[in-house]
Amino acid sequence: MIVSPGVETLQKLVAHQIHNLFFLSATESAALDRVLPAVLQKTEVCFRGSSNKYYTKDGQTFFSVYHSGQYCIFLYFLAREVFLDRSASRDLADKVYYLNKALNSLDLYYEVEMPPVFHLDHPLGAVLGRAVYGMNFTFSQQCTVGNNKGVYPCIGDNVQMLSGSKILGHCHIGDNVVLAANAYVKDTDIPPDSIVFGSSPDLTIKARKAE
Template sequence: MPDININIGQSGLKQLLRQQITNNFLLEKHEVAPLFSLLPAALQRTAICFLASDNKYYASDDNTANFNPYHSGQYTIFLYFLSNELYLNREHTLADKVYFLNKTLNCLDLFYQIELPEVFFLDHPVGSVLGRAKYGNYFTFQQNCTVGGNHGIYPHLGENVRLFAGATVIGNSTLGNNVFVSAGAYIKDQDIPDNTIVFGSSPNLTLISKPTEYFLKSSPFKIHREA
């Protein structure tokens, strides 16, 4: 398991989870064991995600992931991974509670059946709703973003897609690799090529092509900064 430093310790994290779920939704006695048994798997996924980040609050120079449950963005990512682990292990009621806890505390909708990539990053994501799209690795989003369906069809997002504040991607849309969707942009049932900045609203989008390096140099991920 990758090294992860939990600033309140794993016992403190267990106590925090137990109390938060109990206070908000009731935690049955029989749910405590599966909740805690799946904690290591969720922490491992959290560590992998954090260690890919170039943000000093997420990873140390000694290749240790830093996890502060009182950092809203970090706790959001962890709770998503925990709810997804519970879902994958058929603990559906408990997955509901952890998902709802994330929604209650952090004010965004990351449903546990959504398959977010191994590595993603969020920046003040209040008000965002991510639907059942296909998400490529190194996905990033900000506040009030929406990814959703249109007539039951959902988008496909490539690697290093970045949604800035208020961006929307819905329906039969395919975004290539290295795509930045600018603040307030609205994409519906359209394809966006690699290495593109998107402005405006469908069907009248403005697409600006840039070299790959443009998208990598501002990436929040180590792998892109080192490229």
């Protein structure tokens, strides 16, 4: 994967941003360096699955440190990798999560397990809770995935959430489903290959044409 302007710059940038906002100890800095190769590998797998023209360059997977959407995904993988590294401090994972929230207005906690390949477009104001997420999950601005009475949704593969859409509670969202802008699904199962409009319990569900 091409990292622009370079891995060394990326290392310095992350450390600098965390230190300026929260302070960064020498031990935490070493932990960031230790997990970075695994994070970049996961980032590459995720970006390789994208059809977005900005994610490839000269036939190779491309990561621009100054592309906010790409950096947002990278920071999620970084926070999660720190969390999974038992020798790293929980405080460091919190700092990276908080940094992502501060920079991108995305609330995506490191304990939430995203699929290896997921996509986002203008994620401002989105909140993604502890649901089960399928491959190629896609979301936009002001999307919400959350619980109702402690129960979270189960989301299939190739599900797209357009701006302002919400999935809450005891829901099973089938594969290849599109939630239209501002759709609100609560405690409702959605069949595969559907487009969803409106709000629960008065949803309009239409068959989605095969692409």
